[in-house]
Amino acid sequence: MSESPLLIEDTGAVRRITVNRPDKLNALNLATLDALAEAFEAAGRDDAVRAVVLTGAGAKAFVAGADIAEMNTLTPVQGRDFSQRGQRMMRAVETLSKPVVAMVNGFALGGGLELAMCCHLRVAADTAKVGQPEVNLGLIPGFGGTQRLLRLAGRAATLELCLVGAPIDANRARELGIVNRVVPAAELETETMKLAQQLAASAPLAMRGVLDCVNFGGECSIEEGLAYETAQFGLMFSTTDMREGTGAFLERRKPAFTGS
Numbered sequence: 001m002s003e004s005p006l007l008i009e010d011t012g013a014v015r016r017i018t019v020n021r022p023d024k025l026n027a028l029n030l031a032t033l034d035a036l037a038e039a040f041e042a043a044g045r046d047d048a049v050r051a052v053v054l055t056g057a058g059a060k061a062f063v064a065g066a067d068i069a070e071m072n073t074l075t076p077v078q079g080r081d082f083s084q085r086g087q088r089m090m091r092a093v094e095t096l097s098k099p100v101v102a103m104v105n106g107f108a109l110g111g112g113l114e115l116a117m118c119c120h121l122r123v124a125a126d127t128a129k130v131g132q133p134e135v136n137l138g139l140i141p142g143f144g145g146t147q148r149l150l151r152l153a154g155r156a157a158t159l160e161l162c163l164v165g166a167p168i169d170a171n172r173a174r175e176l177g178i179v180n181r182v183v184p185a186a187e188l189e190t191e192t193m194k195l196a197q198q199l200a201a202s203a204p205l206a207m208r209g210v211l212d213c214v215n216f217g218g219e220c221s222i223e224e225g226l227a228y229e230t231a232q233f234g235l236m237f238s239t240t241d242m243r244e245g246t247g248a249f250l251e252r253r254k255p256a257f258t259g260s
């Protein structure tokens with residue numbers, strides 16, 4: 001059996017998934033796309049996992065893109081399948097019912113930025129660089145880059161990144177809304193894990209409610225989105241966690257959420 005392209009480890013309720021091909025700057029080949037799809041499905045199924053951190057092995061790259069060597073020989077039909085496989089996996093990450101934080105430790109280029117963008121939050125090292133350089137290869141983004149970047153950072157930033165193809169640094173990415181937080185590289189792991197632990201300690205059904213509302217609301221009219229939010233809000237009153245959270249506030253103590 002060939003070695004897994006991922007490392008998976010749990011710290012409390014936080015699952016850390018690391019793309020582990022550092023000699024190829026963690027480039028996404030087919031085997032890695034499939035392993036990520038399986039890993040996120042497993043994280044979604046496991047009730048003990050309440051938040052996920054996604055990162056790349058080594059100090060240099062989060063993920064430097066889809067695997068260019070593998071793409072070089074693809075036929076048009078295989079190219080379409082490659083795009084669909086990547087898009088399906090990333091959509092599954094985006095619609096996961098628990099929060100996923102991308103820990104962007106270096107280059108997040110092409111498929112790497114696309115992977116970071118399907119996560120719910122992005123914390124970047126100040127040394128990280130992100131971009132959609134596919135045009136330099138005679139290609140365009142194929143794992144949702146044109147669509148997620150448009151929704152995340154707007155038309156001007158999307159056209160600049162995708163047409164010019166030059167990477168930008170982490171602080172510029174934060175200004176454009178592409179990453180949420182930029183921290184010194186030496187503090188990336190501590191800060192990201194702190195954030196993930198905070199999310200993992202929150203009420204799981206409330207996390208899920210927010211994720212569902214944002215995923216659904218981003219794709220429909222304001223009226224439909226508001227109606228959906230109301231329905232989700234009402235649903236929260238059926239949870240033990242809502243009684244616990246409001247009760248703990250009134251009793252001036254820390255809540256203990258169970259996900260029920």
Ligand code: COA
Binds near residue numbers: 066110111139
């Ligand atoms: N696919 C496949 N292999 C990749 C890769 C990718 N997207 N990105 C890097 N690698 C490989 C290199 O081929 C090299 O492998 P080798 O040592 O077997 O030759 C190894 O990773 C190290 O990369 P290298 O280019 O030597 O590092 P660098 O420090 O000189 O440059 C980058 C770093 C990120 C600027 C450069 O690797 C790069 O431009 N990568 C491609 C980025 C890209 O276009 N991504 C979008 C793909 S659609």
